[in-house]
Amino acid sequence: MHSRLADANLLDIADKLDAGVRLTLEDGCRLFECPDLLAVGWLANREREKRHGPQTYFNFNIRLEATNVCVASCLFCAFARLKPGDAGAYTMSLEQVWDKLRQRRTQPLTEIHVVNGLHPELPFDYYTEMLRGFKRIRPDVRLKCFTAVEIAFFADLYGMTDEQVLHELIAAGLDSLPGGGAEIFAERVRRKIANDKCGSDRYLEIHRIAHRLGLKTNITMLYGHIETAEERVDHMLRARALQDETAGFQAFIPLAFHPDNNQMRKLPAPSAADTLRVHAVSRLMLDNIPHVKAFWIATGVEVAQTALWFGVDDLDGTVQEEKIYHMAGARTPEALTTREIERLILAAGRQPVERDTFYNPVVHEAAASLKSRSA
Numbered sequence: 017m018h019s020r021l022a023d024a025n026l027l028d029i030a031d032k033l034d035a036g037v038r039l040t041l042e043d044g045c046r047l048f049e050c051p052d053l054l055a056v057g058w059l060a061n062r063e064r065e066k067r068h069g070p071q072t073y074f075n076f077n078i079r080l081e082a083t084n085v086c087v088a089s090c091l092f093c094a095f096a097r098l099k100p101g102d103a104g105a106y107t108m109s110l111e112q113v114w115d116k117l118r119q120r121r122t123q124p125l126t127e128i129h130v131v132n133g134l135h136p137e138l139p140f141d142y143y144t145e146m147l148r149g150f151k152r153i154r155p156d157v158r159l160k161c162f163t164a165v166e167i168a169f170f171a172d173l174y175g176m177t178d179e180q181v182l183h184e185l186i187a188a189g190l191d192s193l194p195g196g197g198a199e200i201f202a203e204r205v206r207r208k209i210a211n212d213k214c215g216s217d218r219y220l221e222i223h224r225i226a227h228r229l230g231l232k233t234n235i236t237m238l239y240g241h242i243e244t245a246e247e248r249v250d251h252m253l254r255a256r257a258l259q260d261e262t263a264g265f266q267a268f269i270p271l272a273f274h275p276d277n278n279q280m281r282k283l284p285a286p287s288a289a290d291t292l293r294v295h296a297v298s299r300l301m302l303d304n305i306p307h308v309k310a311f312w313i314a315t316g317v318e319v320a321q322t323a324l325w326f327g328v329d330d331l332d333g334t335v336q337e338e339k340i341y342h343m344a345g346a347r348t349p350e351a352l353t354t355r356e357i358e359r360l361i362l363a364a365g366r367q368p369v370e371r372d373t374f375y376n377p378v379v380h381e382a383a384a385s386l387k388s389r390s391a
């Protein structure tokens with residue numbers, strides 16, 4: 017591999033990684049420009065295996081989008097409808113929301129992941145009651161709900177500080193924040209594609225507060241539209257800087273832009289090669305974030321599987337009923353069973369580990385008693 021890294025002009029970066037020296041903005045840009053994708057992937061895989069060996073995490077979760085009514089108009093979004101009553105707009109009642117969980121009362125779920133549009137008319141207790149209801153139905157299930165963009169919107173709409181909103185939601189049962197809404201932190205891009213939602217500094221500040229209040233969270237990056245390689249690396253470096261302060265991020269999740277049914281439909285979707293590279297460079301730049309996740313709904317199942325050799329150690333979860341990507345043209349299934357995810361991971365030569373929201377391995381009682389009987 018030495019000569020291949022030398023040919024790819026990556027030996028100095030390999031040496032830095034060996035010595036535990038951090039990669040710079042310039043290093044990150046070189047990794048994006050390097051023609052030898054497999055050499056970049058090899059380096060990322062080495063970092064992945066240093067941290068996790070062959071282990072590949074997934075969880076048994078459901079996604080729920082309670083409303084797609086949203087006052088914002090992000091150019092890449094095919095999910096949102098501006099007003100209640102617009103064609104395709106929906107807002108679920110709390111009973112309908114809770115029914116989604118009641119229907120799965122007997123499934124060994126460990127997490128509910130909720131993200132919504134920014135609805136201008138719902139009261140704050142719609143959200144706090146939603147969490148309380150979930151906990152009544154399934155106290156064992158972790159609630160990873162509301163992006164930092166939603167937290168900022170709640171604070172502005174209901175006249176609270178970001179911290180007060182988080183306090184109230186935690187009191188109602190919130191366990192973690194998902195990473196959505198980060199898009200790209202570079203102001204040039206954010207102004208163009210997501211002008212009317214909270215800015216980068218506030219997104220990061222909300223995660224900073226959440227970490228201080230004891231929540232573990234995730235962070236995303238929407239790639240493959242109008243951003244440059246330098247803006248991608250800048251995004252990663254801003255995540256890395258906050259992680260140095262708080263250590264509260266669990267996973268970095270690159271999200272592939274999907275061009276159907278939105279205002280950026282003239283752009284092509286990112287290629288498989290670009291997707292593999294983005295995940296690999298994320299693993300290399302983010303030396304302090306434990307996990308890099310491939311969201312299979314967005315990347316496609318086959319690319320997510322290949323990404324397990326390009327720095328990725330987490331395949332998200334069973335998901336079930338995802339709407340946001342499917343409305344933007346994702347042709348992936350809407351759900352995978354845990355058995356299917358395990359098979360995908362094993363077929364890629366990796367070792368599946370079912371995890372909970374906080375990356376604790378999950379041992380189902382039935383499997384555990386089977387093992388102890390056969391021991």
Ligand code: SF4
Pocket residue numbers: 086087088089090093094095096132133134165213
């Ligand atoms: S991405 Fe989120 S904030 Fe932006 S329009 Fe869609 S639902 Fe609204």
